[in-house]
Amino acid sequence: GQNIDQPTEMTATEGAIVQINCTYQTSGFNGLFWYQQHAGEAPTFLSYNVLDGLEEKGRFSSFLSRSKGYSYLLLKELQMKDSASYLCALYSGTYKYIFGTGTRLKVLA
Amino acid sequence: ETGVTQSPTHLIKTRGQQVTLRCSSQSGHNTVSWYQQALGQGPQFIFQYYREEENGRGNFPPRFSGLQFPNYSSELNVNALELDDSALYLCASSLGRQGSGETQYFGPGTRLLVL
Numbered sequence: 001g002q003n004i005d006q007p008t009e010m011t012a013t014e015g016a017i018v019q020i021n022c023t024y025q026t027s028g029f030n031g032l033f034w035y036q037q038h039a040g041e042a043p044t045f046l047s048y049n050v051l052d053g054l055e056e057k058g059r060f061s062s063f064l065s066r067s068k069g070y071s072y073l074l075l076k077e078l079q080m081k082d083s084a085s086y087l088c089a090l091y092s093g094t095y096k097y098i099f100g101t102g103t104r105l106k107v108l109a
Numbered sequence: 110e111t112g113v114t115q116s117p118t119h120l121i122k123t124r125g126q127q128v129t130l131r132c133s134s135q136s137g138h139n140t141v142s143w144y145q146q147a148l149g150q151g152p153q154f155i156f157q158y159y160r161e162e163e164n165g166r167g168n169f170p171p172r173f174s175g176l177q178f179p180n181y182s183s184e185l186n187v188n189a190l191e192l193d194d195s196a197l198y199l200c201a202s203s204l205g206r207q208g209s210g211e212t213q214y215f216g217p218g219t220r221l222l223v224l
Contacts, residue, residue, distance in 0.1 A: 041217065042111070042113075042199060042215035042216055043152065043215050044111070045212045045213070045214075087152070096154050096157075096165055096167065097142070097152075097154055097213070098154070099151030099153070101150050101151045102149075102150070102151050
């Protein structure tokens with residue numbers, strides 16, 4: 001089976017840096033996605049990691065360690081509009097995406 | 110804007126009824142996936158279609174069925190609705206056959222309430 005764990009909620013201050021962790025137990029997967037979802041809206045793509053290491057995209061970076069069963073999303077220079085849920089998803093390659101329950105991030109002024 | 114649309118936006122049904130939800134993918138996107146998202150949870154994979162054939166299914170009973178049409182539209186049908194079917198239903202499209210982890214583009218979803 002594939003279990004994905006994320007913290008339920010996190011709070012951070014505008015301008016700060018926050019790291020959202022995702023741990024998983026799985027027998028194998030092709031890659032790991034991160035999505036952002038604002039309340040009442042559809043998820044939007046942030047990043048996709050296939051290999052171990054850090055992928056940087058502007059203010060957002062994502063890290064994957066397959067040996068440790070661990071990924072994180074790093075958000076820098078937080079803005080109020082970053083308040084959203086962040087979803088970690090494994091792509092299993094058998095045409096299935098397995099999503100975590102998401103981390104609700106609140107950015108305070 | 111992802112170019113993926115869904116209809117209706119909201120729907121109320123009663124237990125035992127049947128419902129059809131619709132999705133229009135981006136032109137050229139041959140793969141569509143459907144998800145169920147309960148409040149406070151991540152999306153749960155229902156099934157996926159590639160060029161009008163189902164090519165992957167999650168842990169959902171047969172009363173959840175789908176169709177994909179050549180014009181990049183698709184449907185999710187749910188029979189014998191149960192209270193637990195109340196959720197946001199998302200469709201997501203991508204370019205090709207999803208063996209390569211292609212990015213999915215989600216529609217805005219249909220919020221279904223079963224009374």
